Amino acid sequence: MTQTRRESLISAAAQLLDKGGVGAVTLREVGRVAGVSHNAPYKHFADKYDLLAAVASRELRHQIAKSASSTSGTSSPPPPKTLITDYVRWAQRYPERFKLTFGRWPRGNDELNEAALHVRAIWLASISRAQARGDLPADEPERLTALVLALAHGAADLAIAGHLSAKGRGRADPEDLVEDLFRHLSTSAAANRRT
Amino acid sequence: MTQTRRESLISAAAQLLDKGGVGAVTLREVGRVAGVSHNAPYKHFADKYDLLAAVASRELRHQIAKSASSTSGTSSPPPPKTLITDYVRWAQRYPERFKLTFGRWPRGNDELNEAALHVRAIWLASISRAQARGDLPADEPERLTALVLALAHGAADLAIAGHLSAKGRGRADPEDLVEDLFRHLSTSAAANRRT
DNA sequence: ACCTGAACACCGTTCAAGT
């Protein structure tokens, strides 16, 4: 089945990515791991970046599937804190995949764009629901979503770069910062409710 | 003067970086732009990453110099909003330098680490001062600094990746998000002062 | 439709040799 071969190439690329970063993903090594020649990938992907885009969009689709399964049976999205915590843990567990997904692409990729939009939609629904409950400030929902997403993303990226782990006092990991943001947003929401 | 040659190599690398991303920075092209042979860089840098690290730390040192000059004559740091706005504008103006600076490095680089620590120290001083004025919540200063830095960093990175520019309603650029965060933090600070 | 092996242009790095 052609699907199997295509997926084995994606898996091989992801495995090399995790082990040695994007520089370690060469088509020759991908072919070797998947048991094919060094240019068999060209029958499934336009070029190297098309293969890498497939790796990245598979990651986003995994996140989408996880969101769906964690609330199976209901139609409501997971609460923001679950979403954001999962996101930040994923970034720390698979830093190379995180970096790749949000890295620079020589051109757009439909599959990747669509998956990214889907992820954003889930976040938006989750944030909107928390706002309706009064847990978060009544800002414009898309803008508040961007704020929360930016913090999660930035905390994860700085942690990966090693710019967050001041030792001892003041030490903060990404989950701590998420906690802090939600605390301030709740306080702000409550204060505005009183006025 | 050897310093001049070394700096011309760094400038050539930065120029190629801006034009075509990190992939366009080849030692051969750097040599060509600087008017030397393709392996003259090896007399000034251990390898390609050492040259790239020099580009990145030069960027951070520029930011440090800018912070110092904007408050020349005084010993106080710039206010957080100035710092964060400059940071976010730098990232959008030179996305490739931003990506490089916070990208993954095969090994540590003393010059780069030192510059990064210096930048963090300036941010910490700025945030602490705003806290003392009551403009920001009385959190642990290093942790609040990490929060603010993470938001600025994440907003910049998402904007570069194109994940922030929802059109029309809800549109938010990095500076909008910075604005929102400070507004919520001020509200939170005021609310806590009242309890 | 999918795969292979040879070939091409390019790259980082090393090395012997020059000043």
Next chain:
DNA sequence: ACCTGAACACCGTTCAAGT
């Protein structure tokens, strides 16, 4: 101390050829 040109191993991509 700094630079050069040749050389080596490696890579992405193309292409003619096979099933």
